[in-house]
Amino acid sequence: MREVVIIDKLTHSYPPSRRQYKPRIALNNITFTIQHSEVFCLLGPNGSGKSTLFRILSTLLRPTSGIIKIFDLDLIHQTDNIRHIIGVVFQNPSVDKKLTVRENLVHQGHLYNLSGNLLNDRILEMLTKVKLLDRADDVVEKLSGGLQRRVELAKAMLNKPRLLILDEPSTGLDPGARRDFDNHLQELRTVDSVTVLLTSHILEEAERCDRIAILDQGNVVALGSPQKLKEELGGDIISITSKDPETLSLSMKKYFHSAPHIIDGIIRIERQNGHEFIPELVQAFPGQIDTVTLSKPTLEDVFIQKTGHRFWENGK
Amino acid sequence: MNYSTQLLRFSLAVLTLCRRELVRFYRQRSRIIGVIASPLVFWFLIGSGLGGSFRHPSAPPDVNYLEYFFPGTIVLIMLFTSIFSTISIIEDRREGFLQSVIVAPIPRSSIALGKISGGTLLALIQALILLGLAPFIGISLSITSVLLATVSLFLIAFGLTGLGFCIAWQMDSTQGFHAIMNLFLIPLWLLSGALFPASGAAGWIATIMKLNPLTYSVAAVRQSLYLHGHIVVQELLPLPVSLMITTTFALLMFLVSTAVVKHGKTL
Structure with missing residues (x-):
């Protein structure tokens, strides 16, 4: 498998502002690669640095240091060549709502040096693909949110990019439209062998991707397929509630020779064959355990294990 | 890539960005009415109201204030349009x-040029509509003066839109832009000889007016309109010099705009 995106020791810091004296480090020396025709997800809570990485990869922002190669082209020195072969879907719609669907695509085509019959054919092809042919001459602001997002996708695909970069693509879509959009992405990957890179803060969305990189405070804390990351945790998650979790945790540490995590007052243990472990646990600490829950690990468990805190702190 | 393909790419980008400006303007009817009607009303009210009270000493008796104010009105209409199109x-x-x-x-540079030429064309079309009213207030127009005036107006529109572009590119909010407009752009127009000539103004005002590039632009329009007959007011410099200063300003604004797109804010 070929590497489509190579990110090597990438660091980005924002200069000091009036509100903040020190420069803010958004990405801290991150390194990873994205393979050909995979759907790759940058997963992270707000402020994790994923938007900064998106801006850098979409050529909006120049990184402070590090090397990025996209299809063997250097992002800093061959920006224009890279702009030709990537497609970008922004979180904020980039279509002009006062123009019709077709006018938007014609405009986009011209920016990518497409014109005449070639452009008309391409527009027809893309509109057929996203099933918008019957709405081609409607002004975009008259379309529903889901349809507008499809226009966005058609726009980004018009130049037949080999790498499609999407920022929070499912934001503001209802579940139906979200599923719909997902199917379009899968089709692009399988039929047109486009490599897809998307950012997300939604764990379920990341579950459906081939591989994910979990970002936290500018660092890549986990990298791999969702399946592999969950398996690495080791079997089952046992969550225990207690009136005095601190004391219980200390006694557990003595008993098992390793300290369990306490997250939001809940004691968490990762363990193979959890169902066999629970009876032992309950017998060992009689009267101290209120409830015990056994569950299969989720990506949030992966996140907690790697960072020691929840994905959404303080309900954010 | 050879030179002609590059030029073709460049022109296609400029044309499509420019066309979008025109289509958007056309789709928003209220913008059309607002931009054409307001300077007309402004010109008519101020010109008629002040006309009887103020009269420039060097003006011939048959030139009223409405006529003096006319070139300034055209420049004002273009200032409004430039501002509206760069606010976008x-x-x-x-x-x-x-x-x-x-x-x-x-x-x-094609991003800057596309956007600026869109705004320029809109401003120019409106200025030409207003120019068509000249004969009604007693300014007789020859083909040469219409052509010269059109060239001057084009250059002014380009320079003003470019100026608006540089400011708007760095702004986050339209409110901030309005503040700049009131503080900077409107005074730029007030002190351009559009409303009153430098010859009658206080010393320091006259100095600012001499340094204001828009002064030469308004002068260029005025001189184009009065090619043959009487010149309403003694102007600072001859027409070719006024035109040259206006051209330099327009080019400078284009270069600064391109630099702003390259190095200014991206998000």
Whole structure:
């Protein structure tokens, strides 16, 4: 498998502002690669640095240091060549709502040096693909949110990019439209062998991707397929509630020779064959355990294990 | 890539960005009415109201204030249109449209030129409509003076839109732009000889007016209109010099705009 995106020791810091004296480090020396025709997800809570990485990869922002190669082209020195072969879907719609669907695509085509019959054919092809042919001459602001997002996708695909970069693509879509959009992405990957890179803060969305990189405070804390990351945790998650979790945790540490995590007052243990472990646990600490829950690990468990805190702190 | 393909790419980008400006303007009817009607009303009310009270000493008796104020009105209409069309940069940025233009594989100068030429054309069309009213207030126009006036107006529109572009590119909010407009752009017009000539103004005001590039632009329009008959007011410099200063200003604004797109804010 070929590497489509190579990110090597990438660091980005924002200069000091009036509100903040020190420069803010958004990405801290991150390194990873994205393979050909995979759907790759940058997963992270707000402020994790994923938007900064998106801006850098979409050529909006120049990184402070590090090397990025996209299809063997250097992002800093061959920006224009890279702009030709990537497609970008922004979180904020980039279509002009006062123009019709077709006018938007014609405009986009011209920016990518497409014109005449070639452009008309391409527009027809893309509109057929996203099933918008019957709405081609409607002004975009008259379309529903889901349809507008499809226009966005058609726009980004018009130049037949080999790498499609999407920022929070499912934001503001209802579940139906979200599923719909997902199917379009899968089709692009399988039929047109486009490599897809998307950012997300939604764990379920990341579950459906081939591989994910979990970002936290500018660092890549986990990298791999969702399946592999969950398996690495080791079997089952046992969550225990207690009136005095601190004391219980200390006694557990003595008993098992390793300290369990306490997250939001809940004691968490990762363990193979959890169902066999629970009876032992309950017998060992009689009267101290209120409830015990056994569950299969989720990506949030992966996140907690790697960072020691929840994905959404303080309900954010 | 050879030179002609590059030029073709550049022109295609400029044309499509420019065309979008025109289509958007045309789709928003209230903008058309607002931009054409307000300077007309402004010109008529101020010109008629002040006309009887103020009279420039060097003006011939048959030239009233309405006539003196006429070239200034045309420049004002263009200032309004330029501002309106460059404000759209802030909206484009906020709504997200601009992002897709920035990541497109086009020269940064074509982004500046496309947007500026869109605004320039809109301003010019409106200025020409107003110019058509000249005979009604007693300014007799020859073909040469119409052509010269059109060239001057084009250059002014280009320079003003370019100026608006540089300011708008760096702004986050339209409110901020309005503040700049009131503080900077409107005084720029007030002190351009549009409303009153430098010859009658206080010393320091006259100095600012001499340094204001728009003074020469208004002068260029005035001189174009009065090619043959009487010149309403003694102007600072001859027409070719006024035109040259106006051209330099327009080119400078284009260069600064391109630099602003290259090195200014991207998000």
